[in-house]
Amino acid sequence: MATGGKVAIITGGNAGIGLTVAQRLLTEHPELTLCLACRSKPRAEAARDVLLLSHPKASISIVLVDTSNIKSVYQAAKQLKQMYNHVDYLYLNAGIMKVVGVNWDYFWKNLFSSKFIHMFTTGDGLLKEKEEITEEGLETVFATNVFGHFVLIKELEDILGQNGCPTQLIWTSSSNAVETHFDIDNIQHRNKEGGHYSSSKYSTDVLSIALNIQFNNKGIYSHVTCPGLVMTNLTFGILPSWFWNLILPIFWLLRIFVPTMNYDTYNGSEALVWLSKQQPESLDARCKYVSHCNFWGTRYVHQHKLKIEDKTADNLYQQLVQLEQTFNHK
Ligand SMILES: NC(=O)C1=CN([C@@H]2O[C@H](COP(=O)(O)OP(=O)(O)OC[C@H]3O[C@@H](n4cnc5c(N)ncnc54)[C@H](OP(=O)(O)O)[C@@H]3O)[C@@H](O)[C@H]2O)C=CC1
Numbered sequence: 650m651a652t653g654g655k656v657a658i659i660t661g662g663n664a665g666i667g668l669t670v671a672q673r674l675l676t677e678h679p680e681l682t683l684c685l686a687c688r689s690k691p692r693a694e695a696a697r698d699v700l701l702l703s704h705p706k707a708s709i710s711i712v713l714v715d716t717s718n719i720k721s722v723y724q725a726a727k728q729l730k731q732m733y734n735h736v737d738y739l740y741l742n743a744g745i746m747k748v749v750g751v752n753w754d755y756f757w758k759n760l761f762s763s764k765f766i767h768m769f770t771t772g773d774g775l776l777k778e779k780e781e782i783t784e785e786g787l788e789t790v791f792a793t794n795v796f797g798h799f800v801l802i803k804e805l806e807d808i809l810g811q812n813g814c815p816t817q818l819i820w821t822s823s824s825n826a827v828e829t830h831f832d833i834d835n836i837q838h839r840n841k842e843g844g845h846y847s848s849s850k851y852s853t854d855v856l857s858i859a860l861n862i863q864f865n866n867k868g869i870y871s872h873v874t875c876p877g878l879v880m881t882n883l884t885f886g887i888l889p890s891w892f893w894n895l896i897l898p899i900f901w902l903l904r905i906f907v908p909t910m911n912y913d914t915y916n917g918s919e920a921l922v923w924l925s926k927q928q929p930e931s932l933d934a935r936c937k938y939v940s941h942c943n944f945w946g947t948r949y950v951h952q953h954k955l956k957i958e959d960k961t962a963d964n965l966y967q968q969l970v971q972l973e974q975t976f977n978h979k
């Protein structure tokens with residue numbers, strides 16, 4: 650059981666933004682105890698090996714969790730509670746998007762219109778998605794990105810915000826989280842043509858506000874981040890890596906108008922790492938912390954105010970609590 654020093658758990662810490670956050674946290678917080686909460690043992694072990702190359706003395710453990718599978722989340726939470734008596738940073742980062750193609754018609758139609766900046770910032774309207782249901786009967790993107798993480802937080806509640814030591818819940822949300830795709834009466838976004846990813850990310854923004862309402866008095870603080878557009882396995886699932894390499898110069902130009910065109914995971918992880926260096930009590934719980942990179946390559950964190958009502962946040966929270974009760978693991 651880890652007793653002293655800071656503890657960070659990162660879901661999806663074996664690749665992309667999560668792996669870079671792990672790398673940067675080990676540099677920023679030398680005494681850190683790190684836990685990679687991942688779904689694949691070989692991929693998690695490979696990531697640990699990479700991290701140990703640059704931080705040979707680091708304490709890095711692995712806990713297997715598939716956030717789309719609630720049974721697996723319960724098992725992982727049990728294990729984590731045996732390993733740690735407190736958590737300083739819980740990064741809710743694992744995420745997926747079920748993209749089947751790009752809506753190029755929409756792209757060309759809006760390229761020279763007033764929607765240009767919105768289109769490149771959010772990707773709204775550009776992605777065609779498919780719906781999938783997990784073996785436990787949940788919509789897969791919702792389960793992976795939102796519900797699995799919600800259950801993890803609830804299960805870890807006993808070791809969060811302990812001994813006068815606050816816990817920061819840090820969500821990897823997205824600029825694609827747009828309200829138009831979110832329906833409080835259909836939080837899983839079932840039987841919809843697209844917008845599953847957007848709905849799930851908007852849900853994390855709403856949920857984060859609910860978590861602050863519920864848990865700030867227990868020393869648990871929740872914040873949402875946006876990494877912008879970053880080249881990872883997620884984006885290589887949208888378009889092949891050769892395409893993204895080819896348009897690299899366009900990213901630099903686009904940054905004049907769209908500073909979220911971060912391209913690499915180091916730029917994209919800026920807000921996630923910055924948050925770990927702040928006093929959580931002093932942060933605005935109703936802001937999204939966005940990683941920006943300007944034309945000259947300077948990284949900074951932009952605060953974007955969320956316009957979400959408490960009653961929506963509370964409604965979502967109650968629905969998630971009810972949904973969790975249907976799993977009734979105890
Ligand atoms: N890339 C981008 O432009 C943006 C990404 N984001 C968000 O950033 C987060 C990280 O994604 P990114 O680094 O880009 O993509 P990657 O695909 O590189 O990383 C995603 C991580 O999540 C893990 N993961 C996926 N599904 C599950 C699951 N069911 N259980 C446990 N772990 C899972 C993956 O594991 P495995 O390696 O085993 O697949 C991987 O470690 C996501 O939440 C994404 O939505 C937000 C905005 C923009």
Ligand SMILES: CC(C)=CCC[C@@H](C)[C@H]1CC[C@H]2C3=C(CC[C@]12C)[C@@]1(C)CCC(=O)C[C@@H]1CC3
Pocket residue numbers: 751756768769770771772773775776822823824825877878884887888896899
């Ligand atoms: C010239 C050029 C850059 C073409 C690419 C067009 C689109 C494929 C991208 C434009 C904005 C992108 C974007 C995302 C995916 C790819 C685009 C739609 C995300 C939705 C990826 C996941 C996120 O969380 C947010 C991203 C916003 C921007």
